[in-house]
Amino acid sequence: MPWLDEFLQHAFNRRALLAALLIGFTNGYVSAFIVLRKSALRVGSLSHALLPGIALAVMVAGLTEWSAFLGALFAALFIGLGSLAVSRGSRLDQDSALAILYTAAFSGGIILLRRIGVTQELDHWLFGNIMGLRDTDLWTTFWISAFALTLLTALHRPLLMVMFEPEVAATLGVPVRALNYLLLGTMIVVLISSLQAVGCILALGLLVTPAATLYLLTNSTQWLFWGGALLGALCATSAILLGWWLNLEQGPTIVLLLGLVFVLAFLGSPKYGLLARLRKNA
Amino acid sequence: MSAHSTHDTCAHCEHHHELRVDGLAVSYRKTRALENVSFSTLCGNALALVGPNGAGKSTLLKALAGLLRPDCGTILWRGAPIGRWSREIAYLPQRESVDWNFPITVRGVVEMGRYPQVGWWRGFKSKDDQAVQSALDAVEISSLQHRQIRELSGGQQQRVFLARALAQEAHALLLDEPFTGLDRPSQEALAATLRRLAAEGRLVIASHHDLKTVESIYDQVLLLRRKMIAFGTVANTFSKENIATTYREAGKEVA
Numbered sequence: 013m014p015w016l017d018e019f020l021q022h023a024f025n026r027r028a029l030l031a032a033l034l035i036g037f038t039n040g041y042v043s044a045f046i047v048l049r050k051s052a053l054r055v056g057s058l059s060h061a062l063l064p065g066i067a068l069a070v071m072v073a074g075l076t077e078w079s080a081f082l083g084a085l086f087a088a089l090f091i092g093l094g095s096l097a098v099s100r101g102s103r104l105d106q107d108s109a110l111a112i113l114y115t116a117a118f119s120g121g122i123i124l125l126r127r128i129g130v131t132q133e134l135d136h137w138l139f140g141n142i143m144g145l146r147d148t149d150l151w152t153t154f155w156i157s158a159f160a161l162t163l164l165t166a167l168h169r170p171l172l173m174v175m176f177e178p179e180v181a182a183t184l185g186v187p188v189r190a191l192n193y194l195l196l197g198t199m200i201v202v203l204i205s206s207l208q209a210v211g212c213i214l215a216l217g218l219l220v221t222p223a224a225t226l227y228l229l230t231n232s233t234q235w236l237f238w239g240g241a242l243l244g245a246l247c248a249t250s251a252i253l254l255g256w257w258l259n260l261e262q263g264p265t266i267v268l269l270l271g272l273v274f275v276l277a278f279l280g281s282p283k284y285g286l287l288a289r290l291r292k293n294a
Numbered sequence: 295m296s297a298h299s300t301h302d303t304c305a306h307c308e309h310h311h312e313l314r315v316d317g318l319a320v321s322y323r324k325t326r327a328l329e330n331v332s333f334s335t336l337c338g339n340a341l342a343l344v345g346p347n348g349a350g351k352s353t354l355l356k357a358l359a360g361l362l363r364p365d366c367g368t369i370l371w372r373g374a375p376i377g378r379w380s381r382e383i384a385y386l387p388q389r390e391s392v393d394w395n396f397p398i399t400v401r402g403v404v405e406m407g408r409y410p411q412v413g414w415w416r417g418f419k420s421k422d423d424q425a426v427q428s429a430l431d432a433v434e435i436s437s438l439q440h441r442q443i444r445e446l447s448g449g450q451q452q453r454v455f456l457a458r459a460l461a462q463e464a465h466a467l468l469l470d471e472p473f474t475g476l477d478r479p480s481q482e483a484l485a486a487t488l489r490r491l492a493a494e495g496r497l498v499i500a501s502h503h504d505l506k507t508v509e510s511i512y513d514q515v516l517l518l519r520r521k522m523i524a525f526g527t528v529a530n531t532f533s534k535e536n537i538a539t540t541y542r543e544a545g546k547e548v549a
Contacts, residue, residue, distance in 0.1 A: 048396065170414055173406050176396050182378070183359045183385040184409045184462070231397045231442040 019256050028142045028262065031153055032248035035206045036266070038157040040222035040244020041164065042202045044237040045195060047223040048175045053107065056216040057114040059203050061091035063212050064121030066137055071128050081152070081204055088200040091117055140211035140263030142252070149208055156205040160198050171195060172233060209248075210263040217267035218244065221274050228277045228284045247273060310336040311372045311465055313358070313497060318367035320350075320357050326520070327353040331367070333516055333525040335499075337465060340492040340511060342502040342528070345518035345540055351501035352388075354518065355468045358499065359385035371466070381410035384459030386469045389451055394444045401439040403454050404429055407461035429460035433487060449480025456487065467491065469500035473507070485511045508532055 019025050046055055065087020066080045073079035091113050098109035125134045136144070164171065173181040174191050182188045199219075206215045223240035230236060247269040254269070255262035279286050312334055319329035328350035335341055343351040356362045358369060360378050369376050371383065384407075407429070408422045418426075430436040433453040438446060443454065452472050459467050472488070473481050488511060492498045502508060508515060508528060515532045517523040517540045524536045 167414060169409070169412075172398075173409060176398065176403075176406070177387060177392060179356070179359075179361055179387055179391075180385055180406075180458075181409075182361055183380075183383070184406070185379040185381070186409065227397065231399070233397050233402070236397055 015257065016253075019253065024143050024145070025252070025256060027145045027147070027150055028252050029249055031142055031145050031150055031209055032252045032262075032266065033245050034150075034153050034157045035209045036218070036222075036244035036246070036248025037241045038160055038202055038244075039206050039218040041161060041237055041241035042199055043219050043221065043244065044223035044226070044233075044240045045164070045171070045175070045199065046220055047227050047236070052216070052220045054110060055199060055203065055219060057095075057110040058088050058092060058200060059212050059215045059219075060118045061087050061114040062204065062207060063087075063137060064117045064124060065090070066207075067121045067124035067128065071124065084204045084207065085200065087117065088203070092196065092200075136211065137207065138211045138213050139261070140207070140209050140214060142209040142262050142266075145208060153205050153208075156201055160202050163194070163198060167191065167194070168237075210266055214263055214267045217270055218248070221267070221270040222247075225270070225274045225277045228274075228281045243273065244270070310338055310495075311497070312336055312370075313466060313499075314368075314370040315358075316368045316370075318354075318357060318369065319365040320353050320362050321365050322353070326365075328357070328518075328520060330521045331516075331518070332522065335497065335514055337497045338492060338495050339514050340488055340498040340500075341514040341516060342500060342508050342512040343516050343518055344502055344505070344508060344532075344537075345523075349519045349540075351518060352470050354516075355385070355470050355499065355501060358466075359383060359468050361385070381462060382465045384462050384464035384467050386452075386455040386459060386467060386472065388470045389448060389475060392451075394451070396443065398443060399440050400435060400443060400446070400454050400457075401426065401430070403443060404439075404457045404461050407458035410462065425463065426457075426461045429457040432460055433457045447480065448476045449484060452476065452480075452484055453487070456491075464496070466497040466499065469498070471501050471503065473500075473502065473504060481507070505537065 046052055062084040065083040065085070067083070069079040069083025069086070091110070094113050095106050095109040098104060098113070099106035102109075122134070125137070135141075170181070170186045171191055173184065173186050174188050174195075178188050203215055203219060206218055210218055222244040223236055225243060226236050226239040230239065248266045251260075251265035251269050252262050254260060255265045277285065280288075282288055313336075314334040316332050318331040320327050331354060343354060345351055353362065357364055358376070360376050360380065360383070371380065376383065404426050405418070405422075408418065408425060411425075412418060412422060427436070430439055433456045435446075435450060435453045435457060438450060443451065446454065455469075455472075456467070469488075472484060476484065485507070488498050488500065492513075500512075502512070509532060512528055514526065515528050516525045517531070517536050519540050523540045524531045
């Protein structure tokens with residue numbers, strides 16, 4: 013395949029492929045937690061909340077991968093804990109509080125980013141720039157993936173118990189609250205690592221769709237996690253190749269491919285698909 | 295390790311384990327949900343918590359399970375305060391509180407009961423697998439062990455909880471409304487199972503709302519309406535007057 017040879021000749025393609033593999037796999041694995049916790053909307057709010065953090069950090073410290081990373085982390089913590097404080101201190105529920113805080117913060121982020129003269133960067137933060145990665149970005153992604161996968165695999169047993177029945181888990185001696193914070197923290201870090209690839213608007217797709225698709229296909233927890241990881245990696249890498257071949261934007265192609273696979277599962281899943289259900293009723 | 299940790303009932307022991315509750319009061323945020331609860335009971339008993347909705351039955355069970363911190367009062371199990379958790383006390387939540395779509399098999403749920411023994415990382419040894427298997431056998435759901443939990447009937451789902459408590463090697467079982475939503479045959483089978491577990495030497499404590507079946511299932515009863523109305527054997531305590539006191543006051547407040 014000559015086009016594949018040509019594809020691999022470019023360093024930016026090789027980097028993008030590797031990044032897609034890492035990010036797709038890690039996000040796919042973590043997506044199982046989000047689907048099981050039914051917390052997709054909350055994570056979506058957090059992903060939007062990262063933007064003003066990045067903008068502020070770039071303003072204060074200039075644009076380096078570390079300033080952007082720390083800014084995003086700070087913003088996620090601020091919005092997450094802020095929504096908790098608002099819901100505890102008023103009649104509002106936490107989801108409403110989150111929605112208020114993250115839209116306000118997101119708007120602030122857009123205005124800030126335009127003012128500080130990185131307008132061409134704004135699109136990258138919103139929709140990703142996986143073709144423009146440097147070697148240092150790849151290393152950051154690698155370490156985040158290694159850290160998240162090791163931690164979550166090691167704590168898989170108690171984490172599952174917390175997600176299934178937190179109260180019973182507590183009576184069996186599982187440190188429920190600590191694990192919840194740890195899981196949220198890990199999700200945020202993984203989310204940040206996928207920002208460069210797909211941006212803060214599309215990041216949610218990568219962090220929900222893989223396991224949601226597997227959820228329609230399997231009743232095995234192991235398959236939900238590792239199948240989600242494989243599906244994430246497969247779609248992300250395919251999208252890089254497809255993007256090169258058909259001249260499509262790679263970031264959105266990743267999320268679009270995942271969406272297509274989800275629709276296939278939704279229609280054709282042997283057990284929980286629409287067609288299977290129609291056939292059963294017929 | 296105590297001598298008791300090697301077997302899961304205390305039928306073999308000289309003395310029975312005691313659960314002693316003294317002057318217990320519990321609040322949710324600033325609302326007092328429960329006060330003045332004092333009773334003591336022994337392993338081998340089946341104790342019904344009876345009272346109208348909102349009487350504090352679930353609150354009492356959660357406090358006994360260590361899930362709620364009491365405002366005041368003490369809960370002693372085998373002479374020691376219960377901590378935040380104990381392997382010897384199993385909590386079985388209401389069936390509605392569980393996400394039955396969760397992708398997990400019957401066996402997977404029962405295996406969770408081994409967490410106090412296996413901890414975060416350790417793999418299952420043959421001893422753990424045996425405990426899970428005998429727990430499944432004890433409540434007769436061995437043939438369903440590879441099913442996803444949604445595919446079970448209500449009675450079978452309740453048995454999964456019981457099996458997990460048995461795999462945990464718990465001495466005391468705290469059940470929140472175990473009979474709610476079950477059909478008649480399932481109710482009778484569950485009643486027989488609970489009586490058997492108590493007869494084997496476990497302490498069974500369950501909140502119960504069907505007044506007609508209390509006498510046939512339990513040997514002790516605690517009547518509750520935010521305060522403890524009465525406690526004792528079903529024969530002595532489950533009287534018309536006590537029941538009337540428990541429910542009449544509630545009716546007045548609702549009206």
